[in-house]
Amino acid sequence: MPSTETAHEHSGGELVPVKFSRLTRRGILLGLSLSQLITLGVGGASLVAAFYGGGGVLFLITAPIWVLAAAITWIPVAGRPLVEWLPVACWWLWRSTGRQLAYRRRIVTPRPAGTLALPGDMARLREYTDPETGAGMVHDPTAGTLTVVTEITHPAFVLLDPGEQERRVTAWGRVLATVCRSGRIATLQVLERTLPDSGQGLAEWWAAHGTADGSWAATTYQELIDRAGPAGERHATTLSLSLDMRAAARQIRTAGGGIKGAAAVLRQEMGTLSAALRSADLTSKGWLGTGQIAVILRSAYDPAIAATLERHGDLGHDLATAGPVAVTESWGHLRSDSAYHCVVWISEWPRSMVHPGFLSPVLLSSGIHRAFSLICTPLRTDQAARDIRRKKTEYISDAAQRARIGQIEDASQTAEYHDVLQQEADLTAGHGVLRYTGLISVSAHSLEELEAAVAAIEQAAIQASCETRVLVGQQAQAFTAAALPLCRKV
Template sequence: MSTAKTSESVSTELVPVKFSRLSRRGILLGLSLSQLVTLAVGVLSVVSALYSGGGILLAYTAPVWVLATCLTWISIAGRPAVEWLPVAFWWLWRTTGGQLAYRRRVVVPRPVGTLALPGDQARLREYTDPDTGAGMIHDPHQQTLTVVCEVTHPAFVLLDPGEQERRVTSWGRVLATVCRSGRIATLQVLERTLPDSGTGLAEWWASHGTADDTWAATTYAELINRAGPAGERHATTLSLSLDMKSSARQIRTAGGGVRGAAAVLRQEMNTLVSALRSADLTPSGWLTPGEVAVILRSAYDPAIAASLERHGDLGQDLATAGPVAVAEAWGRIRTDSAHHSVLWISEWPRSMVYPGFLAPVLLSTGIQRSFSLICTPLRSDAAARDIRKKKVEHISDQAQRAKIGQIEDAAQTAEYHDVLQQEADLTAGHGVLRYTGLISVSASTVEELDAAVAAIEQTAIQASCETRLLVGQQAAAFTAAALPLCRRI
């Protein structure tokens, strides 16, 4: 009797979780490949100078080995200086090439089936599934096919601890289902704040009101039609991206091409819907091309989002869903009616936290933002090989440090324990995913944007997370953080 009560109490208790640390182990003695290259250049310059001419050549080559030493050991914003070189060179290349600004040429017709998006997203193609009517986005370069589903769910923070734990376990089964097939390239969870357009009042009047042409009914209907946005609401979407390279055999069996890929993706869609329903999540159906176009247009032009939602027949065309103008700066990007900045969650909580730890970020009011969680699943065999490789590297590095007399620090020990925990989870039947968290903050002016970014950074601190501004790559980061297209950076 007491044993049964104990097991029941344990099952209704919310269990804290812990995230793996961001690996900073490097290739050799904590140094990355770029650090090893610059360090080798500096050492070779010193050795060559000493063997060739002694002290005088050592003085002449001082700029080389001093610069190499600085690039290797000096850190800027938490990263070695040498790792900023690719970002700086790529930014310089795009600046000289005029790639920081985009203007839509409205008088030039676009090819049929293409999306009017800037940058690398211009190569995306539109495909409508004939069986489900879902709008699928095909990337011919990355060989992916993406579909979007809107999901509704009750407020997680208002549930009792037992129900929260049950839903967390069920969501874990959903992620494990995504990992098992080996055909999914990316799963993206996008949670957005949108201005409430007042459609709830209109829907209530349409279902409960009496339109009898009386003065009261006419006046009430006019007031509802003139009502503007009030407050904000939250919308959640799941985006599923099929890896057409790993699914080549199944695609050929289904007929080949995009049509065959759509048939294979439909199987994954049915599996995901069943898993979501088992987790007490309510998928509202796969979005049509028009509904996807509304999401894209609202991300680039937030001022028109309420009107697009209120009038369902507007903006439902992927050929015109992109922005009219885009201007990228070092730390932000400006689109049609707003300024945006994208933050990267560089460090998840290191201590034990409960599943609702992101509540300060997701429930922040008065800030228009999008939270994107990009999950890259690994097949069980690939994950096992990766874990074995990490274990061997950790053990070899530990032996190397012991040989040269270097002390093992707590961070390296914690990373090794994380690898062992991943191996245990994989053995227990769980899936292994790589998470990338992005937060896109939007505002109408630069001053409001700076204040909103500071507020989001503060809420991230309350959630035990560390965030960094993705400087020099805001355009690519915005498409990954604010658009449900399973894009990566």
């Protein structure tokens, strides 16, 4: 479940620490979730039936039922009750028996025009090129969203002085507040990737500034560029904006309806976001076309080809063939074309006050091919207000029930209640509410390298005061959300 944070602005020249809301672990009754209450009810019903049926032997006959119900209700596995693993395990079993864990592209069968050659439920995605901006848009007819992507460049945040860092954090808060006030945005995704450097930048710099006069110095410098360029890595950041076509249905009809009307409404949001990014000193390289999106998708599934695609102009700029050739999903990892992948979920953001830039141990880790995805889901003001009122009512009723039975109040429950009160105060002050989901996709050429890279990322997350978990049983779906700039959700 994602964490919640209010999008507002800080003032002052000093770097102000921030705090995320805790991951709520509140249940329906006395901390028990719906699934726990159901299993507990089944076990209790079997005990009551045995008692009224005469007891004795009936208690022994029904023992497997109520013992199993009690076990799966309270026995934790990897921090979660066993009953909460049942949906994941059942879904995995159903997919494995239905042979849905492997994807192979049909080479001789042409894809329908306008579709994306992607595995799983992403096969329903459609591509559309905006005639006015030339931006490539990805339409999800089932979810009712239209997504566009832009590449962002920015200076190194950790190298700025505290005053400049605070100014940029405040400006980024205004960007998020703009997204919250729209009411038509489904998702905002920030994707930061490490890519193998093709050496093209160094080669272009040498061609523009170097002197290839055949001297020993020039020859040695050229050899160093040829060797060091492909061995390095670079960082790329994209920002994806997804329009909720259901929430913007009236505006879409006014703009002409259909995908063209949705594109017109999305262009308005693109203009608003571009202006907000400029005020935050974030440089947009323009909205990506379908060819540029195709290169990102191909590089995610096939990292070995990323440097080649960058060096060779228009190679791989076909969104209809940008998907993987083969994908095989396992319980704890995913294999595609030239790499193994594992997706890690940031299950708990820092519980204490932290300064912006706390994720630098994760984002600046070197020698690891990874993609960090921050999925921001803005909540409408009325929806956020109803959610806060519901949480307050549940907390107060749970506290009264615990006091009635003599149960001691837990400090974590008190902290969660204070988080709800803080969100209510921020919402009343006019700020927006966002739900954050952090995912890290780690890629490697072998399983041994993958395990070492995942361990390094988990250690870096500990340094960033974050808790992480490997998303078992759902790696394929998690990879699309963590490594692809399509505003997908888990």
